Amino acid sequence: MSEPQTHFRTDEGAVAQILDCDIAIVGAGPAGLAAGEAAAGTGARVILLDTFAAPGGQYSMQPTQGDSPFTDTPAVRLAREATARLAARGVQILTRAEVFHAAKRQDGSFRLAVSQQGAARVIRAGAVIAATGAMERPLPFPGWTLPGVIGAGAAQRLLKTGTGSLGPQGKTVLAGSGPFLFAVAQTFAKAGAPLDHLVEMRRPGVREALGLFLAHPSRLPEALRLMADLKASRARRHSGHMVTRALGTTCLEAVEIAPLGPDGQPGMAAARVLDGVGTLAIGYGFQPVVDLTTQLGADHGHDPALGGFYCQTGADGGTSLAGLYAAGETCGLGGANPARLSGRIAGLSAARGLGFAAAPDETAIKALRRARDFAARLAALWPAPQRLPLSLPPDELICRCEDVRVTDIRAAIQDGAREAMAVKLWTRAGMGPCQGRICGAGLSAVLEEAGVTAIAAGYNRAHLPLRPTPIGIVRAAMASGEWDI
Amino acid sequence: MSQPIRITLDGDEIEVAPDLPLTSILMERAPGWRESPRLQARRGMFCGMGLCFECVVEVDGQWTRACMERSRSGMEIRTADQRRSAGGGHV
Numbered sequence: 001m002s003e004p005q006t007h008f009r010t011d012e013g014a015v016a017q018i019l020d021c022d023i024a025i026v027g028a029g030p031a032g033l034a035a036g037e038a039a040a041g042t043g044a045r046v047i048l049l050d051t052f053a054a055p056g057g058q059y060s061m062q063p064t065q066g067d068s069p070f071t072d073t074p075a076v077r078l079a080r081e082a083t084a085r086l087a088a089r090g091v092q093i094l095t096r097a098e099v100f101h102a103a104k105r106q107d108g109s110f111r112l113a114v115s116q117q118g119a120a121r122v123i124r125a126g127a128v129i130a131a132t133g134a135m136e137r138p139l140p141f142p143g144w145t146l147p148g149v150i151g152a153g154a155a156q157r158l159l160k161t162g163t164g165s166l167g168p169q170g171k172t173v174l175a176g177s178g179p180f181l182f183a184v185a186q187t188f189a190k191a192g193a194p195l196d197h198l199v200e201m202r203r204p205g206v207r208e209a210l211g212l213f214l215a216h217p218s219r220l221p222e223a224l225r226l227m228a229d230l231k232a233s234r235a236r237r238h239s240g241h242m243v244t245r246a247l248g249t250t251c252l253e254a255v256e257i258a259p260l261g262p263d264g265q266p267g268m269a270a271a272r273v274l275d276g277v278g279t280l281a282i283g284y285g286f287q288p289v290v291d292l293t294t295q296l297g298a299d300h301g302h303d304p305a306l307g308g309f310y311c312q313t314g315a316d317g318g319t320s321l322a323g324l325y326a327a328g329e330t331c332g333l334g335g336a337n338p339a340r341l342s343g344r345i346a347g348l349s350a351a352r353g354l355g356f357a358a359a360p361d362e363t364a365i366k367a368l369r370r371a372r373d374f375a376a377r378l379a380a381l382w383p384a385p386q387r388l389p390l391s392l393p394p395d396e397l398i399c400r401c402e403d404v405r406v407t408d409i410r411a412a413i414q415d416g417a418r419e420a421m422a423v424k425l426w427t428r429a430g431m432g433p434c435q436g437r438i439c440g441a442g443l444s445a446v447l448e449e450a451g452v453t454a455i456a457a458g459y460n461r462a463h464l465p466l467r468p469t470p471i472g473i474v475r476a477a478m479a480s481g482e483w484d485i
Numbered sequence: 486m487s488q489p490i491r492i493t494l495d496g497d498e499i500e501v502a503p504d505l506p507l508t509s510i511l512m513e514r515a516p517g518w519r520e521s522p523r524l525q526a527r528r529g530m531f532c533g534m535g536l537c538f539e540c541v542v543e544v545d546g547q548w549t550r551a552c553m554e555r556s557r558s559g560m561e562i563r564t565a566d567q568r569r570s571a572g573g574g575h576v
Contacts, residue, residue: 051535053555058534064504064555066487096553135536147517147529154533157552158508167512250527251517289536400531400539403523432522433538438531468538 014476016113016120021047021092023350024112024125026099026292029057030336031328031343032131033082038347039129040089042356047123048086049097049114055083057133058153059336061160069190070160075336097121100465101477102128102296105484108323110296113477115469120476127323127350130292131343134307134329137287139388140406140442142245144282145397148252152176152283156187164191170278173255174235175199175243178285178382179226186229195235197274199257201284201389203239204381212381216374242266242389246280247273255280266390285384287441288329291462296324302455304386305379306332308441309459315365317346318353325350334375341368386454388445398446399439401432406446413450420444420457433468436460490558495567507551507562508533508540518542518551518564527565543568 023039025032028050036048048055054062060079063070070076086093094116101113112123136151143149148168150158155174158166166172172195174184181200188195213220230237238257244266245256255274258266286307290300293311299320301312310332317325327346328339344364352358394407404427412426420436420443423429429443430436436443440459447457465474489500494514501510508530511518517527519541531539533552540551543563 051553053553064506065502135534136532138531145521145526145528147527150530151532154530154552157533158506158512158530161506162509163502163505165513167509167514168516251529400521400528400537403521403526433541434536438537 014120014472016122016476016480019047019121019123021045022126022354024123025129025131027131027133028055029133030059031339034340034343035129035131035327035347036086036091038344039351040091042351042358044351044356046091048091049094051098053095055079064161098467099292100467100469102292103483111482115473120473122477122480122482126354129325129327129346129350130330131327132289132292132330134286134333135289136283137285137441138438139284140396140398142393142396143247145400146246146248146252148278149246149280152184152281155281156184159187159191159193165193166279168278170276171196172279173197173274173277174281176283177201179378180283182226182230185233185235186226189229189233195233198235199238199241199243201242202382208381212377219374244271244390252277252280286333291466293326295462296321298324304384305376316349317342318349334372337371338368338375341371387448398442399429401434402428404429409446418452420460424460430460492556493561495564501556503556505556507554511551515564515566520565
């Protein structure tokens with residue numbers, strides 16, 4: 001039996017605090033910070049919210065330890081300085097604040113229900129900017145639920161915010177696909193943490209890379225630095241390989257890898273086992289976090305190169321829902337540069353929409369096009385796998401929250417479930433605390449096996465609560481009288 | 486490095502750095518600190534950024550995501566190890 005998911009903390013009788021602003025920005029990564037600066041600069045009252053303890057998002061995540069080698073990196077400084085400027089402008093920054101419900105009222109204004117450290121808040125806003133970022137797009141493989149198997153982004157986060165060590169004894173393997181793996185390898189090198197193996201599905205050729213940097217020469221130094229740091233990490237590089245199994249009884253002990261054949265399938269005859277592994281950090285790319293924008297009912301598109309389902313926006317950052325803007329990875333993956341630029345554009349547009357004097361920043365609009373072009377060309381060098389890279393044994397789990405096996409999902413599809421939502425209702429996959437954020441890509445890949453495309457499978461529109469929230473806080477926010485009936 | 490603080494992990498008093506993500510402490514000392522609901526399989530940190538809820542742990546009697554929580558002097562952490570030895574339930 002699965003237990004209820006909302007028993008984290010219950011404060012019976014709590015009353016929600018009401019906060020007023022012109023523009024509420026959800027997410028204080030590079031996009032949200034830039035949106036905040038632009039909007040506050042027009043005189044609009046801004047509230048900026050973030051789940052984490054300090055602004056910065058994933059790109060500019062702030063170290064917790066004073067002796068960390070990451071305390072003064074350009075990315076960390078960027079968020080620290082932007083936060084100071086925002087505070088000086090009177091922007092209210094709520095950290096450790098999680099939006100669990102959002103609605104647009106008939107009068108055109110928005111309400112956000114927020115859980116912050118045991119307290120309920122309801123934010124009244126004239127406009128909302130969703131700068132909710134991206135998360136890993138995990139693809140299931142045999143053994144992926146073993147402790148010690150973590151996301152590539154999780155490894156980076158732990159190295160940057162922790163002591164600089166991952167913790168588990170044994171070797172460390174970094175695996176998956178895409179340029180982000182190099183950024184993670186760089187983090188290992190900077191943290192002084194050993195990285196033993198790098199297993200990458202694809203290594204783009206010199207000719208392909210040349211094309212990218214001829215079009216965007218300013219990005220070459222950064223890429224060369226990444227490659228130098230990768231070398232410095234001394235990781236053994238297995239190009240054209242993938243992880244086919246994580247092995248262990250209660251925890252990860254070994255990793256099986258195999259070379260990919262011309263058909264893209266692993267050649268199991270040539271598979272071999274890397275022994276004595278304590279951590280496998282694996283990442284096949286990212287997906288936009290769209291729970292806020294899907295709940296509000298904005299239009300979403302699907303593009304594998306943008307990470308799957310993304311919130312559609314116009315050139316001004318506006319979504320299909322008037323008053324709702326989106327910036328950064330929420331509108332499709334692109335990295336920190338498009339995030340900063342689209343944040344600025346959305347911040348100005350949201351303010352203009354509410355009557356503040358804010359001319360569009362044509363330079364930013366042009367720069368965004370160029371930054372998006374670089375991101376698209378880079379993504380094209382590492383196409384994200386849409387299907388499961390290898391066939392899963394029937395007992396392997398797709399949904400980690402509810403322990404739903406691939407065989408349960410295949411059975412549901414055979415019985416007629418042809419959409420992500422139907423599979424969810426039949427199997428409970430996606431009903432647990434992660435709300436389908438983690439199993440979404442795997443579920444969609446199993447539907448693909450049965451001939452259902454990702455677009456036809458659709459996405460699970462998020463609903464209250466967007467994140468598991470103490471029931472007392474949900475009750476306090478919903479009893480505030482701020483919601484249309 | 487700041488002065489270490491004392492916390493309790495499954496009944497044992499340990500010294501750790503202050504303000505450290507709990508995932509940092511648990512990955513080293515109890516990497517499979519949670520049990521899954523149906524299969525009672527061991528789980529640990531996965532996404533590390535507050536979205537998967539695989540790293541949920543009991544801190545001072547409340548469920549919380551280890552990746553979002555930081556070490557504070559005197560905090561009491563209980564993992565599946567202790568709940569199992571005490572014959573308790575699972576998360």
